[in-house]
Each structure stands twice: as C-alpha cells, then as structure tokens.
Amino acid sequence: MSVEVPNGGLILSREEVRMLYQVANLKDLRAKLRDSGTGTAAYKLIHELSRATFANSADNGITPRQTTAIRDNGYTTVVQVAHNAGISERTVRLHLQQQILPATKSGRHWIITQDDADTYISARRKN
Incomplete structure (x- = not known):
C-alpha cells in the first residue's frame, strides 16, 4: 500500500x-x-x-533495508530511530503516540522528519 x-x-x-x-x-x-x-x-x-x-x-539479516x-x-523510519537511539521500536511508537517524538501518521506508517529524529535521539542519549 x-x-x-x-x-x-x-x-x-x-x-x-x-x-x-x-x-x-x-x-x-x-x-x-x-x-x-x-x-x-x-x-x-x-x-x-x-x-x-x-x-x-x-x-x-537484522536491519531492514530502507x-x-x-x-x-529528509524523513526516517521507526526502525531507524529505534536503532540509532538504542531503544526498541515499541518504545519509539509509544513516544510517537504520546507526542514525545513529533511525527505525522499516514495510514499505518509514521512519517518522521530527520530533524525531529535527530533531536529525539540526542535527547535520549543525554539521559
């Protein structure tokens, strides 16, 4: 789809x-x-x-091809954000739903800008 x-x-x-x-x-x-x-x-x-x-x-064999x-x-995926932040995909999706990580949902897919992802990942690494 x-x-x-x-x-x-x-x-x-x-x-x-x-x-x-x-x-x-x-x-x-x-x-x-x-x-x-x-x-x-x-x-x-x-x-x-x-x-x-x-x-x-x-x-x-582990990371899906993007x-x-x-x-x-200038967009990224849940899988890429999770990998780069060192957290699970489920945690990223939870943060998307809670609007901790800004994104737009289109159908079943999250559209995450690279800038928002970078900000989110750097904040996660500080904690």
Whole structure:
C-alpha cells in the first residue's frame, strides 16, 4: 500500500515497485539509459527502484533495508530511530503516540522528519 508523505513524496511497497517495474518495462529503459549515458537522474531513480525491488530485504539479516527516497527527502523510519537511539521500536511508537517524538501518521506508517529524529535521539542519549 503506497503512502503519500508531505512535500509530494510517495512511499511504495516492494510489491508496488515490482509491479511498476514490470508494467512500465523499466528493465529495458534502465539498460537504454545506462548505454546512452543520457538521463542520469532517470537512470539513478530506476536503478534504486531495481535495488529496492530485487535486493534482499535486509542488509545484514537484522536491519531492514530502507529506501534512499526516505533518507534523501529528509524523513526516517521507526526502525531507524529505534536503532540509532538504542531503544526498541515499541518504545519509539509509544513516544510517537504520546507526542514525545513529533511525527505525522499516514495510514499505518509514521512519517518522521530527520530533524525531529535527530533531536529525539540526542535527547535520549543525554539521559
């Protein structure tokens, strides 16, 4: 299920990206862009879609892979905040519900700005 984020961003599930990749024939377009040397921004985007779609769901077997779109647009996830703060995901979600960590909820997903996450994490480390 896709999630629209502030500033016009969109987060797609792996299944949605896989469907988009197949329907839009992005494999062939990616090869054309790579071979022609033009459209580098488009090539990078399609490359990231490919990685997100076909890569393993975890980099090291523990931490879920996060799309660069989230990071590049100044957002982070509950998993990343929990990992960086050294606390459980459940604690982060509890703090989100209690508004200790500011965020917006879109469907089942929390949209956390990187600035708010950094402030929250640094405050947790002082305690």
